[in-house]
Amino acid sequence: MVQQEHIIEVKDLVKKFGSFTANDRLSFHVEKGEIFGFLGANGAGKTTAMRILCGLSYPSSGEIMVAGHDVYREREKIKKKIGYMSQKFSLYEDLTVSENIRLYAGIYGLRKKQIATREEQLLERLGMLQIRDRFISEIPLGWKQKLAFSVAIFHQPAIVFLDEPTGGVDPITRRQFWEMIHDATEEGITVFVTTHYMDEAEYCDRVSIMVEGRIEALDTPAALKQQFESENMNEVFLKLARK
Amino acid sequence: MRILFTLLVKEFKQIFRNRMLLPLMFVLPVVQMILLTYAASLEMKGIRMAVVDQDHSQASRLLVSRFQGSPFFEMNLATSDYLEALSELTSDKVDVILHMQHGFEKKLYAEKETSLQLVVNAINTTEAGLINSYCTRIVNDYNGQIRAEWFVSDGAGMMKTLDIIPKYWYNPLLDYKIYMFSGILVIIVTLIGMLLTALNLVREKEMGTTEQINVTPIRKYQFLLAKLLPFMIIALFELAFGLVLGRLLFGLPMVGSLGLLFLFTCIYLLVVLGIGLFLSTISQTQQQLMFMAFFFMITFMLMSGIFTPADSMPPWAQKINLLNPVAYFMKVIRMILLKGSGFGDITREFYSLCIYATLILTLAITNYRKTT
Numbered sequence: 001m002v003q004q005e006h007i008i009e010v011k012d013l014v015k016k017f018g019s020f021t022a023n024d025r026l027s028f029h030v031e032k033g034e035i036f037g038f039l040g041a042n043g044a045g046k047t048t049a050m051r052i053l054c055g056l057s058y059p060s061s062g063e064i065m066v067a068g069h070d071v072y073r074e075r076e077k078i079k080k081k082i083g084y085m086s087q088k089f090s091l092y093e094d095l096t097v098s099e100n101i102r103l104y105a106g107i108y109g110l111r112k113k114q115i116a117t118r119e120e121q122l123l124e125r126l127g128m129l130q131i132r133d134r135f136i137s138e139i140p141l142g143w144k145q146k147l148a149f150s151v152a153i154f155h156q157p158a159i160v161f162l163d164e165p166t167g168g169v170d171p172i173t174r175r176q177f178w179e180m181i182h183d184a185t186e187e188g189i190t191v192f193v194t195t196h197y198m199d200e201a202e203y204c205d206r207v208s209i210m211v212e213g214r215i216e217a218l219d220t221p222a223a224l225k226q227q228f229e230s231e232n233m234n235e236v237f238l239k240l241a242r243k
Numbered sequence: 244m245r246i247l248f249t250l251l252v253k254e255f256k257q258i259f260r261n262r263m264l265l266p267l268m269f270v271l272p273v274v275q276m277i278l279l280t281y282a283a284s285l286e287m288k289g290i291r292m293a294v295v296d297q298d299h300s301q302a303s304r305l306l307v308s309r310f311q312g313s314p315f316f317e318m319n320l321a322t323s324d325y326l327e328a329l330s331e332l333t334s335d336k337v338d339v340i341l342h343m344q345h346g347f348e349k350k351l352y353a354e355k356e357t358s359l360q361l362v363v364n365a366i367n368t369t370e371a372g373l374i375n376s377y378c379t380r381i382v383n384d385y386n387g388q389i390r391a392e393w394f395v396s397d398g399a400g401m402m403k404t405l406d407i408i409p410k411y412w413y414n415p416l417l418d419y420k421i422y423m424f425s426g427i428l429v430i431i432v433t434l435i436g437m438l439l440t441a442l443n444l445v446r447e448k449e450m451g452t453t454e455q456i457n458v459t460p461i462r463k464y465q466f467l468l469a470k471l472l473p474f475m476i477i478a479l480f481e482l483a484f485g486l487v488l489g490r491l492l493f494g495l496p497m498v499g500s501l502g503l504l505f506l507f508t509c510i511y512l513l514v515v516l517g518i519g520l521f522l523s524t525i526s527q528t529q530q531q532l533m534f535m536a537f538f539f540m541i542t543f544m545l546m547s548g549i550f551t552p553a554d555s556m557p558p559w560a561q562k563i564n565l566l567n568p569v570a571y572f573m574k575v576i577r578m579i580l581l582k583g584s585g586f587g588d589i590t591r592e593f594y595s596l597c598i599y600a601t602l603i604l605t606l607a608i609t610n611y612r613k614t615t
Contacts, residue, residue: 055613057614099253
């Protein structure tokens with residue numbers, strides 16, 4: 001059997017804000033090509049940990065490697081290899097669909113010709129060819145989310161970080177969104193996703209569940225359900241959170 | 244380079260698509276330049292005067308006629324009751340009382356000198372000072388006339404008085420509008436450079452797009468350059484626009500080199516943009532930023548010498564003014580435009596601002612963090 005590559009390796013990650021410990025000695029790894037679900041209630045410390053992995057925030061201590069680079073010394077190298085979709089909506093409202101795609105592609109240093117072909121393919125796949133010249137502020141939320149995700153992986157990163165990507169969208173769009181996530185893994189992109197929708201956890205290869213800054217459980221959804229003798233992930237989560 | 248270009252295209256698109264920003268940048272300054280130049284004038288016309296003549300003599304009437312002949316004064320009340328005039332002053336119906344007591348002429352003849360009283364409403368001290376100097380001027384002229392006509396055979400009359408004929412260099416007609424206009428131009432250029440840059444940066448922070456930018460491999464200098472350059476260009480354009488407007492409307496003189504003025508403005512803008520950038524790094528919301536920017540703008544502006552000469556401020560205030568970029572620019576724009584000063588005359592200001600720009604930009608850029 002081929003040794004699985006760890007694309008993210010975290011050992012004893014601690015993040016403190018004053019006397020408050022947001023992340024308490026987190027240790028986990030993410031394998032290349034998997035969908036890793038980062039679960040937890042609001043305020044459990046998911047976003048904090050994710051921001052550290054993306055190089056947006058400094059850890060207080062711990063060893064953290066992302067895509068083969070150290071988060072203390074090689075943040076700029078990491079940034080070339082990752083994509084990120086934040087909780088806050090991250091496209092420019094006063095730019096058009098097409099302008100947003102070109103802007104981010106340009107930022108990652110893609111060539112003009114390359115951008116043009118990929119943009120064409122992307123818009124066709126999303127069914128957004130007719131609205132390419134509409135402003136982001138004019139299109140519905142679900143479309144924006146799908147577009148934001150596509151923009152986050154437009155430069156074909158090794159890992160994409162998604163911070164509660166499906167907040168506030170309808171079940172059909174959520175479903176389509178997860179199909180897009182699966183397609184991304186087919187292209188070899190590793191997905192690191194936070195969510196508090198427990199049904200979405202079922203789509204992940206492995207999930208970790210955070211409670212009050214600590215990782216309380218980490219395994220495949222099937223194994224977790226067995227371990228906690230639950231029907232679904234919702235029950236697993238409730239059992240853990242009420243412990 | 245290509246990344247910078249991509250970002251610049253984005254910034255310009257956003258600026259020109261902003262429906263509020265464009266009028267803000269082009270219509271408001273025009274209104275300000277025209278309105279304030281006419282309104283914020285230190286020339287006084289129609290000073291309302293009450294005359295209390297208790298002498299009713301030839302001498303007193305001559306003095307009154309002098310005031311009547313002046314375009315700056317209008318006679319609102321002529322009375323011999325001082326208290327009546329005083330009550331007019333109290334109820335703000337007149338600005339100044341000219342009071343000549345009984346025996347004014349007699350004393351003048353007998354003792355060759357006499358006194359009169361001037362009561363000025365000094366609620367507004369600048370205004371009172373001006374009224375006083377206008378009055379003094381008229382009384383002095385009157386003095387000269389009296390000496391020449393009445394005491395011509397006398398020994399004292401033979402003595403020629405010193406006559407001052409002022410010649411006002413660099414603004415021969417003492418046109419206050421020219422002086423004001425250059426000052427207001429400075430304020431507008433500053434406002435655009437400092438406030439718009441800072442607002443733009445904080446707005447992205449509020450919307451969350453800054454965070455998205457921070458996870459990309461964009462270098463800090465690329466992002467900041469793309470943020471600062473557009474406003475620098477717009478501010479320079481605004482200066483050019485203002486100069487043309489000033490020339491057409493007020494005949495603004497441009498004695499010195501425009502190239503030098505623009506060069507100096509570039510350095511000045513680096514300082515102002517640096518301050519804007521620094522303010523944006525220490526504020527989280529546009530509200531916080533507006534409050535801080537307001538504080539700095541008002542302080543900078545009022546200490547800059549736009550209305551009152553900066554040289555007449557107390558020494559400690561002049562020391563503080565070393566940190567006030569607006570004061571440098573206020574001085575230099577007037578020196579270049581009105582006086583025709585060359586580079587040699589403004590070297591101190593030029594190099595001071597170069598140092599200032601280096602310091603504030605270093606501080607601001609260090610304080611701007613991609614990682615928190």
